[in-house]
Structures are given as C-alpha cells and as structure tokens.
Amino acid sequence: MSRTEFVIATAIILFVAFCLGWFANWLVHRFSRVAADDVAQLDRMSQELHEAEETRDQAITYLQQREAELTNQLAQTEAELRAAMDGLRDARHEAEELRARVNREAIG
Numbered sequence: 239m240s241r242t243e244f245v246i247a248t249a250i251i252l253f254v255a256f257c258l259g260w261f262a263n264w265l266v267h268r269f270s271r272v273a274a275d276d277v278a279q280l281d282r283m284s285q286e287l288h289e290a291e292e293t294r295d296q297a298i299t300y301l302q303q304r305e306a307e308l309t310n311q312l313a314q315t316e317a318e319l320r321a322a323m324d325g326l327r328d329a330r331h332e333a334e335e336l337r338a339r340v341n342r343e344a345i346g
Contacts, residue, residue: 239247
C-alpha cells in the first residue's frame with residue numbers, strides 16, 4: 239500500500255466516522271427533543287399549580303381567621319355561661335333564704 243492510498247483510506251475512514259457521529263448526534267437530539275406541546279402543557283400545569291397553591295394559602299388564612307373568631311366566641315359564651323351559673327346560684331341561695339324566712343314567720 240502506497241502512501242497516497244494510505245492517506246486516502248485514512249481520510250475515508252475518518253469521513254465515515256464523522257458521518258456516523260453526526261448521524262448518532264442527530265438521532266439522539268431527534269428522540270430527546272421536547273415537543274412544543276409538551277412545553278405548553280408543562281407551562282399550563284405550572285400555572286395551575288401556582289393557582290392551587292394560592293388558593294390553598296387563602297383557605298389556610300381564612301381557616302385561621304375563622305378559628306380565631308370561633309375561639310373568641312367560645313370564650314365569650316363560656317364567660318356568659320359562668321355569669322349565668324353564678325347568677326343562678328345566687329338566685330337559688332336567695333330563694334332558700336326567703337323560704338327559710340317565710341317558714342320561720344309562718345311557724346313563729
């Protein structure tokens with residue numbers, strides 16, 4: 239094999255290797271490329287997720303406010319109940335005293 243034949247054979251082998259590498263690169267990019275529909279769908283999903291997170295945050299805030307209102311209302315109701323029970327206890331005590339006085343005056 240002469241020197242010219244060797245150079246030509248080497249050039250052909252390198253050209254074929256280059257073509258195979260280029261074709262392999264094209265195939266990889268062809269199959270791994272993301273479609274525009276997929277990107278649009280991902281954008282839509284991310285927007286929906288963002289909206290869902292905002293809605294969740296609003297719901298949590300509302301529930302915390304509502305819980306505070308109900309806790310306050312419960313405390314007020316318990317205070318009113320205690321006051322009513324104290325008033326009832328005092329009224330019963332006064333009624334017992336009046337009964338005792340009426341019985342003493344009726345007997346005596």
